Amino acid sequence: MGAAPVPAVRKGIRQRRVTITDVGAVAGVSTSTVSRVLNGTARVDPELARRVQSAVAELGYRPNAAAQGLARGEAGAIGVLVPDLANPYFPDVLKSVSAVARSHGRRVMVMESDEDPASEHELAEDLMRCCDGVLLCSPRMDRAAIVDLTLRGHPLVLVNRTVPGLGIPSVSADFYGGMTLVCGHLAQLGHRRVAYLSGPEASWANAERIRAFDAAAAFGVEVTVIPCGHTARQGYGSADAVRAADVTAVVAYNDLVATGAVTALEEAGLRIPEDMSVIGCDDISLDDLPGSRRLTTASMARHELGTRAARRLESLMADGDDTEPHYIPMELRIRHTSAPPAALPHTSG
Amino acid sequence: MGAAPVPAVRKGIRQRRVTITDVGAVAGVSTSTVSRVLNGTARVDPELARRVQSAVAELGYRPNAAAQGLARGEAGAIGVLVPDLANPYFPDVLKSVSAVARSHGRRVMVMESDEDPASEHELAEDLMRCCDGVLLCSPRMDRAAIVDLTLRGHPLVLVNRTVPGLGIPSVSADFYGGMTLVCGHLAQLGHRRVAYLSGPEASWANAERIRAFDAAAAFGVEVTVIPCGHTARQGYGSADAVRAADVTAVVAYNDLVATGAVTALEEAGLRIPEDMSVIGCDDISLDDLPGSRRLTTASMARHELGTRAARRLESLMADGDDTEPHYIPMELRIRHTSAPPAALPHTSG
DNA sequence: CTGTTAGCGCTTTCAC
DNA sequence: GTGAAAGCGCTAACAG
Numbered sequence: 001m002g003a004a005p006v007p008a009v010r011k012g013i014r015q016r017r018v019t020i021t022d023v024g025a026v027a028g029v030s031t032s033t034v035s036r037v038l039n040g041t042a043r044v045d046p047e048l049a050r051r052v053q054s055a056v057a058e059l060g061y062r063p064n065a066a067a068q069g070l071a072r073g074e075a076g077a078i079g080v081l082v083p084d085l086a087n088p089y090f091p092d093v094l095k096s097v098s099a100v101a102r103s104h105g106r107r108v109m110v111m112e113s114d115e116d117p118a119s120e121h122e123l124a125e126d127l128m129r130c131c132d133g134v135l136l137c138s139p140r141m142d143r144a145a146i147v148d149l150t151l152r153g154h155p156l157v158l159v160n161r162t163v164p165g166l167g168i169p170s171v172s173a174d175f176y177g178g179m180t181l182v183c184g185h186l187a188q189l190g191h192r193r194v195a196y197l198s199g200p201e202a203s204w205a206n207a208e209r210i211r212a213f214d215a216a217a218a219f220g221v222e223v224t225v226i227p228c229g230h231t232a233r234q235g236y237g238s239a240d241a242v243r244a245a246d247v248t249a250v251v252a253y254n255d256l257v258a259t260g261a262v263t264a265l266e267e268a269g270l271r272i273p274e275d276m277s278v279i280g281c282d283d284i285s286l287d288d289l290p291g292s293r294r295l296t297t298a299s300m301a302r303h304e305l306g307t308r309a310a311r312r313l314e315s316l317m318a319d320g321d322d323t324e325p326h327y328i329p330m331e332l333r334i335r336h337t338s339a340p341p342a343a344l345p346h347t348s349g
Numbered sequence: 350m351g352a353a354p355v356p357a358v359r360k361g362i363r364q365r366r367v368t369i370t371d372v373g374a375v376a377g378v379s380t381s382t383v384s385r386v387l388n389g390t391a392r393v394d395p396e397l398a399r400r401v402q403s404a405v406a407e408l409g410y411r412p413n414a415a416a417q418g419l420a421r422g423e424a425g426a427i428g429v430l431v432p433d434l435a436n437p438y439f440p441d442v443l444k445s446v447s448a449v450a451r452s453h454g455r456r457v458m459v460m461e462s463d464e465d466p467a468s469e470h471e472l473a474e475d476l477m478r479c480c481d482g483v484l485l486c487s488p489r490m491d492r493a494a495i496v497d498l499t500l501r502g503h504p505l506v507l508v509n510r511t512v513p514g515l516g517i518p519s520v521s522a523d524f525y526g527g528m529t530l531v532c533g534h535l536a537q538l539g540h541r542r543v544a545y546l547s548g549p550e551a552s553w554a555n556a557e558r559i560r561a562f563d564a565a566a567a568f569g570v571e572v573t574v575i576p577c578g579h580t581a582r583q584g585y586g587s588a589d590a591v592r593a594a595d596v597t598a599v600v601a602y603n604d605l606v607a608t609g610a611v612t613a614l615e616e617a618g619l620r621i622p623e624d625m626s627v628i629g630c631d632d633i634s635l636d637d638l639p640g641s642r643r644l645t646t647a648s649m650a651r652h653e654l655g656t657r658a659a660r661r662l663e664s665l666m667a668d669g670d671d672t673e674p675h676y677i678p679m680e681l682r683i684r685h686t687s688a689p690p691a692a693l694p695h696t697s698g
Numbered sequence: 699c700t701g702t703t704a705g706c707g708c709t710t711t712c713a714c
Numbered sequence: 715g716t717g718a719a720a721g722c723g724c725t726a727a728c729a730g
Contacts, residue, residue, distance in 0.1 A: 017707085019706095019707055019708085020707065020708060020709095021707080021708095029716080029717085030716065030717045030718075031707090031708075031709090031717090031718095032708095032709080032710075032716070032717060032718080032719095033715090033716060033717075034708095035708065035709055035710085036709095036715095036716090039709080041709080041710085042715080042716095043715070044715070044716085045715065045716085048715090048716085060500070060501070062474070062477075062478055062501070063478065063707085063708075064419070064478070064706085064707050064708070065415075065418075065424070065478045065479035066414075066415045066416075066418035066419040066424060066479070066706080066707080066708095067415075067419050067706070067707030067708045067709090067722090068707080068708060068709080069414075069415030069418075069708095069722090070413070070415040070416050070419050070706085070707080070708075070709095070721095070722045070723065070724085071707075071708040071709040071710080071721085071722055072708080072709065072722085073709095073722070075414070075415060077479070084440075085434060085439075085440035085443060085459075086437050086440040086441070088435050090434075091433075091434035091435040091461070092435070094434060094461065095461070095463070098461070107460070107475055107479070108460065109458045109459070109460075110434075110458070110459040110460070110461075111456070111457065111458075111459070112440070112443065112444070112447070112459075114444070125411070126456055128411070129411055129412065129413070129414045130414035130415070130426070130456070151409070152409070152411070366723085368722095368723055368724085369723065369724060369725095370723080370724095378700080378701085379700065379701045379702075380701090380723090380724080380725090381700070381701065381702080381703095381724095381725080381726080382699090382700060382701075383724095384724065384725060384726085385699095385700085385725095388725085390725085390726085391699075391700095392699065393699070393700080394699065394700085397699090397700085412723085412724075413722085413723050413724070415722085415723080415724095416706090416722070416723030416724040416725090417723080417724060417725080418706090418724090419706045419707065419708090419722090419723080419724075419725095420705085420706055420723075420724040420725040420726080421706085421724080421725065421726095422706070422725095699730105700729105700730085701728105701729090701730080702727105702728080702729080702730095703726100703727090703728080703729095704725100704726090704727080704728095705724105705725090705726090705727100706723105706724090706725085706726105707722105708721105708722090709720105709721090709722085710719100710720085710721090710722105711718105711719090711720080711721100712717100712718085712719085712720095713716105713717090713718085713719100714715105714716080714717080714718095
């Protein structure tokens with residue numbers, strides 16, 4: 001393989017990139033003409049266009065993204081930062097984001113922060129440097145860090161996060177409303193004491209949920225907040241705390257956590273929902289967790305969330321003016337993990 | 350829109366980017382000096398360096414990625430293409446890939462092809478245009494398409510896909526070996542007739558598994574292949590076909606499918622593993638699907654898969670020479686969904 | 699050690 | 715309709 005002297009084509013050899021100049025030379029036209037036919041920027045003699053096309057094919061020319069970006073003043077890509085790719089929630093949003101970005105001729109660059117606020121800020125900066133705009137999904141960083149990013153004067157849209165006061169464009173699910181629905185449902189079933197398996201501390205969505213639980217007192221529902229996390233494993237690990245909480249129902253930060261909790265609770269001998277109601281959030285069950293397909297949960301149109309966020313980002317990159325937060329309504333999906341409490345609320349402890 | 354006369358700072362206004370020239374002007378040095386202190390390329394007078402630093406801070410200067418990329422001749426990023434972000438398998442691999450890329454000062458750009466071979470090829474081209482190298486995870490495109498990409502002379506590493514003949518660098522799990530282990534396990538338990546819930550047709554990993562099943566005849570195990578898919582939902586939907594197949598065990602394309610199958614089979618009244626053994630592949634259960642944490646499965650070090658793939662890509666971008674396929678061994682994780690067949694193999698139909 | 703000077707590959711006025 | 719030429723913002727020789 002490498003024995004022969006100067007192999008004509010050797011894998012990995014950084015052969016000189018073919019540039020627009022090469023194409024022009026072969027086609028016998030100027031670089032500007034090549035550029036024009038490639039971009040359809042202006043009318044070009046069909047014959048010349050044909051020659052350019054065939055030169056491109058012959059040489060296997062591919063435009064250099066960096067050069068285009070520099071000359072055009074835009075990268076042709078948007079960035080999306082998510083805290084955790086392993087949560088099926090995000091891939092779903094990403095699909096719709098990609099669709100609208102693609103329709104605007106832009107690539108999508110995805111990065112994952114691993115739930116770490118510090119690297120989140122850094123990655124967001126990175127994205128801004130190489131994208132025309134960025135979507136920050138469920139950012140965990142604090143308000144100051146977000147403001148700092150905003151100051152860069154780079155198009156930025158928040159997803160599932162609202163920063164009060166400053167006019168930062170955002171698109172979020174109405175978690176407050178969603179959890180209010182959940183509490184209403186529980187109250188109506190007759191539950192009085194419920195536990196909430198709390199998500200990441202820095203999560204705005206989590207805070208919104210808790211805010212709704214505070215309001216749930218009006219329904220006569222008392223909510224005990226149990227620190228938990230965002231993964232199924234963490235939900236699984238919270239079973240003891242739930243059982244110790246003397247509640248008849250548990251609401252989980254998300255469906256992953258709920259699924260974990262259901263599993264652990266069942267392993268501990270409880271019947272769901274007869275002995276304990278479990279309600280999730282996000283409605284990812286149907287798609288990816290058939291084991292939990294019967295989970296009662298709060299649902300939103302993830303598809304629309306992504307679509308609207310991407311659209312706002314696009315309009316921001318175009319007009320540059322857009323400030324109000326948008327909210328996507330949530331709905332209750334009553335399935336099979338919620339039911340009236342077993343006996344008298346908590347007399348037979 | 351522009352009612353008020355020239356608002357001092359208006360969100361989204363594309364204020365002229367501050368360049369290295371501006372920094373130089375403020376610091377009273379040349380652009381090269383600025384570049385030098387920013388990149389640590391050469392020794393610079395501490396005093397000048399200090400002035401540069403403070404000018405950078407004052408102006409809020411951020412280097413332009415496109416310009417850097419063009420000047421340096423490299424993008425400072427690697428691209429990773431995956432078929433399906435919703436499969437927890439990939440986020441896991443991505444984390445280790447990101448780690449090594451980061452340690453080489455490179456960003457990671459993730460794209461998803463949605464299991465579509467056509468857009469896969471297109472996205473791969475896109476990635477090549479804006480990244481220094483790309484990782485193709487479980488590509489579904491055919492051999493010719495892969496060869497076509499290879500011809501671009503751009504660093505490329507295949508993950509979980511091998512293309513025989515040409516020396517295309519690749520890092521894959523040894524699915525053949527893994528499934529051989531699975532068959533051995535099943536044979537030892539006394540199973541004679543097993544079903545395989547087959548994954549995507551274009552999947553090399555799937556083909557490897559089937560290749561192993563062919564060899565399983567030597568163990569006295571007869572495998573019926575049932576077309577299925579890669580999602581839990583598809584596994585769930587295959588229960589009828591499995592029951593109709595008159596088998597005592599089913600091996601699934603992956604853990605998602607297995608989980609779906611377990612759920613459906615149980616709903617149909619079968620006990621797992623007493624009435625039917627179910628074995629998965631990939632071992633994603635522990636991390637993300639507590640409902641299936643007891644799944645017997647074939648496991649590989651995903652972490653290592655990502656790490657080695659990224660390392661090979663890096664070395665490819667550096668040396669440019671590397672050609673053999675690498676394999677990561679798989680191990681059997683015997684948990685609680687596999688057991689000896691209920692009665693005499695298939696006498697009591 | 700520092701400044702000057704060429705480009706990197708492409709787009710885009712601007713004349714022709 | 716087409717070509718020449720001037721950058722886009724940055725790095726990297728190259729002289730001092």
